[in-house]
Amino acid sequence: MAGNEIILDVQSLKKYFHIRKGAILKAVDDVSFQIKKGEVYGLVGESGCGKSTTGRTIIRLYEATGGKVVFEGQDVHRLNPREMKTFNRKMQMIFQDPYASLNPRMTVGDIIGEAIDIHDLARGRQRMERIYELLRTVGLNAEHANRFPHEFSGGQRQRIGVARALAVDPSFLIADEPISALDVSIQAQVVNLLRRLQRERGLTYLFIAHDLSMVKYLSDRVGVMYLGKLMEEAPSGELYRNPAHPYTRALLSAIPIPDPQVEKTRHRIMLQGEVPSPVNPSPGCRFRSRCPVAQKSCADQEPKLREIAPGHRVACQVV
Amino acid sequence: MEKLLEVKNLEVSFFTYGGEVHAVRGVSFDLNRGESVAIVGESGCGKSVTAQAIMRLIPSPPGVIKSGSIVFDGREITALTDRQMEKIRGAEMGMIFQDPMTSLNPTMTVERQISEGLIKHQGLSAREARSRALEMLSLAGIPRPEERMSQFPHQFSGGMRQRVMIAIALACSPKLLIADEPTTALDVTIQAQIIDLMKDLQSKLNTSIILITHDLGVVAGLANRVVVMYAGQVVESGSAERLFANPQHPYTWGLLRAVPRMDRDIREELHNIPGTPPDLFAPPPGCPFAPRCGYAMKICHRERPEVTSLGDGHQVSCWLQHPLAPATLSPVNGGAINGGK
Numbered sequence: 001m002a003g004n005e006i007i008l009d010v011q012s013l014k015k016y017f018h019i020r021k022g023a024i025l026k027a028v029d030d031v032s033f034q035i036k037k038g039e040v041y042g043l044v045g046e047s048g049c050g051k052s053t054t055g056r057t058i059i060r061l062y063e064a065t066g067g068k069v070v071f072e073g074q075d076v077h078r079l080n081p082r083e084m085k086t087f088n089r090k091m092q093m094i095f096q097d098p099y100a101s102l103n104p105r106m107t108v109g110d111i112i113g114e115a116i117d118i119h120d121l122a123r124g125r126q127r128m129e130r131i132y133e134l135l136r137t138v139g140l141n142a143e144h145a146n147r148f149p150h151e152f153s154g155g156q157r158q159r160i161g162v163a164r165a166l167a168v169d170p171s172f173l174i175a176d177e178p179i180s181a182l183d184v185s186i187q188a189q190v191v192n193l194l195r196r197l198q199r200e201r202g203l204t205y206l207f208i209a210h211d212l213s214m215v216k217y218l219s220d221r222v223g224v225m226y227l228g229k230l231m232e233e234a235p236s237g238e239l240y241r242n243p244a245h246p247y248t249r250a251l252l253s254a255i256p257i258p259d260p261q262v263e264k265t266r267h268r269i270m271l272q273g274e275v276p277s278p279v280n281p282s283p284g285c286r287f288r289s290r291c292p293v294a295q296k297s298c299a300d301q302e303p304k305l306r307e308i309a310p311g312h313r314v315a316c317q318v319v
Numbered sequence: 320m321e322k323l324l325e326v327k328n329l330e331v332s333f334f335t336y337g338g339e340v341h342a343v344r345g346v347s348f349d350l351n352r353g354e355s356v357a358i359v360g361e362s363g364c365g366k367s368v369t370a371q372a373i374m375r376l377i378p379s380p381p382g383v384i385k386s387g388s389i390v391f392d393g394r395e396i397t398a399l400t401d402r403q404m405e406k407i408r409g410a411e412m413g414m415i416f417q418d419p420m421t422s423l424n425p426t427m428t429v430e431r432q433i434s435e436g437l438i439k440h441q442g443l444s445a446r447e448a449r450s451r452a453l454e455m456l457s458l459a460g461i462p463r464p465e466e467r468m469s470q471f472p473h474q475f476s477g478g479m480r481q482r483v484m485i486a487i488a489l490a491c492s493p494k495l496l497i498a499d500e501p502t503t504a505l506d507v508t509i510q511a512q513i514i515d516l517m518k519d520l521q522s523k524l525n526t527s528i529i530l531i532t533h534d535l536g537v538v539a540g541l542a543n544r545v546v547v548m549y550a551g552q553v554v555e556s557g558s559a560e561r562l563f564a565n566p567q568h569p570y571t572w573g574l575l576r577a578v579p580r581m582d583r584d585i586r587e588e589l590h591n592i593p594g595t596p597p598d599l600f601a602p603p604p605g606c607p608f609a610p611r612c613g614y615a616m617k618i619c620h621r622e623r624p625e626v627t628s629l630g631d632g633h634q635v636s637c638w639l640q641h642p643l644a645p646a647t648l649s650p651v652n653g654g655a656i657n658g659g660k
Contacts, residue, residue, distance in 0.1 A: 256536025
């Protein structure tokens, strides 16, 4: 599947929000990772960890506070408007909420066609043909083009979102929690669709989600975020077999498994308390206030990511 | 074991401009004292409406309990007056909701919200209620309860708010706790804390629990018995062990196979259930799952299947159980369905 060519290189990316005088919310703070062409990279973490902000900063919905996003050799945040237009054809996004992300006043055909028009990819008959083709690709049919979003169920709307993203024939898709608003049986439909598209079109995905079972299933490699930091990164199987960071371990052990026999005998690492505020974080490791193995020295220095096995990086000085 | 709750042939409809929505269509199940049962299903399957009917919280109009009976602790709930019901709600039945943000009163301190029920239902004095509220908060695992008690809901995080909800719901030591998606809005590490707390309190207070959820993982960790609902009907029910190990209904198979399991390495396609649930304005005459079911036969589209008892409280409504149905193997464990013939 994935080759060795690096398509996206995120270097020390920072995104801070100034929320009020003197208070800085460090949503993404010095995050670096690379994604190879044809790969599915999963970004996981709990609410407020900065995974969505990371995705939005990569595609430049937000301007970065610091660091670089290099996509196909170009620094995304230095592109001029004309170059941005080309970039927008290559990278597209699918959003979490299929109700809020489709304009209720536009027909499905126009929603999908808008991008075709902006980039002037096709006109008239050809344009409609292209829209029908996209609808069929995502498992809807041509008649759906004249309808409005409210006539569709959540799963169908998410398919429309996928069709819209595919309209410009991108090579890279950011899927931000694309299935968390959907019912279980519908989730499987959308995930299978995403996988099929990836195989058929050789797409690269950044898959952002909090559902670790689904991320494991879909991703080649996974990065775990906590309070704006990348805590651990490893090939998907390796991460789930040998989680190294105390946070990853706790996170994995907290996921309920649909089997009462397994649940009875499982050992759960209970984290105390909740995720602290990302506003003006204290120095040192961000996880130390909840960490079961924290030591005094964890407060002194922010741990850097280091490699503990091939492709397996962890930001913790204790393990 | 002694029965605490018995629901029989419950039917609930909502009369809207578009017509009658048949939300719950003949649901029956029961609950023993100290037991926890999970009602599982997807959005719109009627699981929350069933719970609301038990609490008599169906908004009316447009909602109506059309028929059926709900016997709670020897009393027929559907026949009670609102006044009588008020005495039961909060005192003998507690409820926690999905969204702790909107179900707490933002203008009242946490102490007042817990004491309210204690003063009303148990006739405690303000001082007694205060000390009981304190006790409940520490039981619910809230650190520094003396200090937290005088705070307002917005000063609590999501997980802490859910703990406050639990403290309120259990303050009067109800016999039954109804938890409607109690952890859906929470992160996994917080979800694990809340499930742990509910289990702990259940064993301490011997409360029966009805857990409403779509998450089979949560069910496996908490429930003794499971009721699977689809389109307003119960399609399968039984002990959690049996239902997960040897499910019999194609919809239950679909649910179990649609989610990847974290403890397994699978790379093949997820099983998906094609299509969407039926329109409850005009529910189909046969099995509601038939249009999406890979095993559907002619009869499935025409007539509703009878309930088949498989022993040990395991029940399923499916034509595959009929002696004349073709031999079928379960895709979950390879076992033969209707092996008795």
